[in-house]
Amino acid sequence: MRDAYVIGAGQSPYGSFPSESYRSLFRTAFEATTESVDHGVDPSEIDEAFIGMISIGGRQLGLSGPAVTEHAGLHGIPTTRVENACAASGSGVRHAIQAVKSGMADLALAGGVEMMTDLSSDTTRYWFGVSGETEWERMAGTTFSGVYAQIASAHMAEYGTTREQLSRVAVKSHENGARNPKAHLGFECSLEQAEGAATVADPLTLYHCCPTSDGAAGVLIASEDVAAEYTDRPVKISGVGAASDGVGLFQRESYTSLPATRKAGRDAYEMAGISPDKLDFAEVHDCFSIAEILAYEDLGFCEVGQGGQLIEDGVTTLEGDLPVNTSGGLKSKGHPIGATGAGQLVEAFDQLRGTAGDRQVEDAEIGLTHNVGGSGGAAVVHVLEAPERAEVES
């Protein structure tokens, strides 16, 4: 199979945009994506698109994929809407990579969009809730935050993880997000603020939860045959892993880890031929603070049960040995569900090309993105390498 490269990536600002539509937001992201391509790209050169989405203003449309690509001027190309809850566009990226590697496409667009602030708070909770096990988990009165709170309770009971450690994740994410001009909540927060915020689902406070965001992101994936036409500095996708699991937490072998993440991570590391200690940074799925701690453990950044200690030791701060969520993560940057996975690759693209501004990780050569659907029913992991490491065939 051919190698696949990211030759461009861009996103809209994340936040609340009452004057935008899901189409216009996607257009903004698409334009940012094409503008990031060093030698330029004409939309007509894009062979195929995979767009992640879950709901459009509380509605589920049957052809929302073509609706956004046609709106962005990608006329006539095969467009597939990818639905995998919060892992929608991470899965879309994987589909695009498959299309490129298989030879079906030379240049594929993966992206995602979500308009979530159009909705009443009740409807928002409805849409968040459909990403879980609706018939059983939800009928136990559980929300999306409630499921992660259950995970947190089990992690605390089993490993002694503390609320303070959860809060430190939020503090770190906001510190990074404050350096990201596109972040939804681009401000810093103190440990006291995170600790003392209103409880959403005990033991999770408001600062342990991601915001409800609008946003869109796009990633252009090129084959090794054409990547050089678009840039001299492509980012190589060296590892891809994906997995699924029981949608309901109660159906899993563990409540203190996401087995789907473990498998996706293992496969991605194996394909990339690296171990976790080779990573220079990671963008992990932190819809709730406990999710980031699980990711540390499931992706091998630390031993099982040591995720809380890892954040407490400062390892994952921007200045630490393994910066995590330099973008601010879902917590600070925002979580427009369908756009989240692709948005993680936008940050990895910037980091690996040295264009991440104030939040740049020094000498970043290998990075990882990790996108989770629901509470672990799906997971997608990508390993990416800086242009300096990539061998581009001309």
Add this chain to the structure above:
Amino acid sequence: MSDSLGIAAVGTYVPRRRITAEAVTEAWNRFDGAGIQETAVPGPDEDSLTMAAAAARRALEASDVDAGEIAALSFATTTPPLEEEDLSVRLGEFLGVGDDATRTLSTGSTNAGVRALTSTLAAGDGPALVVASDMPRGEPDSAIDHAAGAGAAAFVLTPDAPVTIREQADHAIDYPGTRFRERGSTTVDSLDITPYDRSAYTETVGGAVDGLEADPSAVDAVALQAPDGKLPYRGAKVIGTPSDAVEPHAVVHSLGDLGAASVPLSMASALVDGVDRLLAVGYGSGSTATALSVEASGAVPGEVDLAGEETVSYAEYLRLRGEITSGEPDGGGAYVSVPSWKRSGPQRYRLEGGRCPSCGSLNFLPDGACRQCYELVEYEPVQLERQGTIEAVSVISQGGAPPEFAELQARAGDYATAIVAFDGPDGDTASAPVLVVDADAESVDVGDRVEATVRRIYTQEGVTRYGLKVRPLD
């Protein structure tokens, strides 16, 4: 009257919350529930059907009878959650009563509980289960509402049981307007003509007892219909029985008017207490009365615990019963179709799991590929225990509930939601997500032991979905 069936075991259920007469007085400057100190307040996810299920399960547990053996099931209430539907069918499904059992729903009169008992005994089709459950309501400023309580009692009837009904006598006098509920209304009404109401009660009750050969003055205890805390004593005078035979088992003083469950609960209390000769008199508006002469040869198995666990203010009382909440919010709830719900009834109501024939692991839900070996198998049915241990828990704070639970949360406050590992038959467990009730949400922890109880989950398309929640084990 069949002489082959008798009462083999009893079960009762009373909600945990109470409101005192003082609290009502504080709100209305008066309390019109004569002779009542406090009343039982049902939870926002409780109704006559859920209370019936709890009492019935306790009665079955106290007996040697398995639900699958029940040949006749009778459910009596004046407050069925639906005006039309034979709710005894769903009650049977909650319990695991077989498809061939005779089912009867009795309603329309507070005498329905006693009548359900007598008609089931008369049919002689056993083993049988008779359940009376009620939660009358009136307009908040009415005497009926001040007196209104909630509770349920169940009787397992078997041949050669220690308790037999020796005699039955009925009496009916046309007394319109004493107590009635208009079509489409959820509240009981009365013309409130005191002498008229009193005459209706005493004449019909007296007439029924007169029809018995048994000497009312020679009984050990009397279970008299109690719309309030005074009428039973007035009735006792009329029928010629001492008032100290009424008081020990008159549940009205601490629970309020229990409607169709009033006499059954008093009977259960007396029988568990070991009373040998009992006179029971049901009364219902219209007016009818049914008198029973009951003889027991020893205490009946079962427990009667009428103690409350939490006293609520009047504002909390109004909130709990939905008087001052706004109902389900816009935005819709998760749609789980009624056919989907029905298909999972054995799991939702009775925790039926399955054992994988390939690897032997216990699965809940028992469908799809085995969660251990991933084989596509036909599961061997396994009945999980109704007790289990909390493995993971969170508390859903106000405003954080899914839309379909928002009204419940508005009425009940923060609630805990958990994953519980239910005990399996061979020392293994299977886990299910459940909502935790009857607990201070903040106090629920990983490792706590809980038991399952049927409650309302939510209502959509007019059809209430019932299912298991859990409550802490003492």
